[in-house]
Amino acid sequence: GAGVSQSPRYKVAKRGQDVALRCDPISGHVSLFWYQQALGQGPEFLTYFQNEAQLDKSGLPSDRFFAERPEGSVSTLKIQRTQQEDSAVYLCASSLGGSNQPQHFGDGTRLSIL
Amino acid sequence: AQSVTQPDIHITVSEGASLELRCNYSYGATPYLFWYVQSPGQGLQLLLKYFSGDTLVQGIKGFEAEFKRSQSSFNLRKPSVHWSDAAEYFCAVGPGGGGNKLTFGTGTQLKVEL
Numbered sequence: 001g002a003g004v005s006q007s008p009r010y011k012v013a014k015r016g017q018d019v020a021l022r023c024d025p026i027s028g029h030v031s032l033f034w035y036q037q038a039l040g041q042g043p044e045f046l047t048y049f050q051n052e053a054q055l056d057k058s059g060l061p062s063d064r065f066f067a068e069r070p071e072g073s074v075s076t077l078k079i080q081r082t083q084q085e086d087s088a089v090y091l092c093a094s095s096l097g098g099s100n101q102p103q104h105f106g107d108g109t110r111l112s113i114l
Numbered sequence: 115a116q117s118v119t120q121p122d123i124h125i126t127v128s129e130g131a132s133l134e135l136r137c138n139y140s141y142g143a144t145p146y147l148f149w150y151v152q153s154p155g156q157g158l159q160l161l162l163k164y165f166s167g168d169t170l171v172q173g174i175k176g177f178e179a180e181f182k183r184s185q186s187s188f189n190l191r192k193p194s195v196h197w198s199d200a201a202e203y204f205c206a207v208g209p210g211g212g213g214n215k216l217t218f219g220t221g222t223q224l225k226v227e228l
Contacts, residue, residue: 004157006157030156031214033215033216035187035216040220040221041221042118042204042206042218042219042220043158043204043216043218044218044221045215045216045217047217056215059215069177071125089118091157091158095214099212100165101137101161102148102160103157103160103214105150105157106157107155107156107157108135108156
């Protein structure tokens with residue numbers, strides 16, 4: 001079956017450009033998460049959606065980061081005016097929701113800011 | 115605030131030898147605990163999870179983990195390592211519930227010598 005799909009797999013942008021990263025969750029998964037993984041580190045939580053509602057965005061590092069999931073399925077993470085410290089792998093995960101459902105991760109988007 | 119400590123950054127074992135990866139967590143209530151594995155350029159694959167009940171949890175690929183509340187630990191074990199187990203391993207803790215954002219450790223890089 002199809003897993004979590006992220007695109008693009010790799011993105012190179014110049015500092016100051018805007019980027020958009022896409023996540024297609026597993027069909028039927030109501031919960032969707034975004035994480036940022038810096039080189040040599042574990043993933044760090046950015047934001048969480050339940051269906052189309054963004055219930056937690058406490059991990060977004062600045063107001064340059066914005067995420068949406070308008071129809072409760074595909075999600076987009078947008079970074080405006082990118083900076084070098086935004087270089088990382090951005091991971092998307094989805095789950096069925098509920099108290100004991102594990103998160104299933106995509107392969108991530110590796111973002112490099114020059 | 116919840117946190118996870120993986121004290122070993124790198125571990126090298128010989129193929130066929132046993133393996134134990136350490137994980138200590140800090141969390142105010144009964145945690146939901148996870149082990150994920152990440153191969154280069156890939157997302158995270160769930161190995162096993164603990165929510166409640168039996169403190170010895172069996173996972174995929176022959177891995178198991180034991181939850182020890184008194185030691186705040188959730189160590190991952192495998193009796194006989196295969197060369198294909200070489201990867202990075204992440205321990206994670208979550209609060210459960212619908213907003214189950216995970217807090218990850220910094221990971222342990224496993225190298226397997228043939």
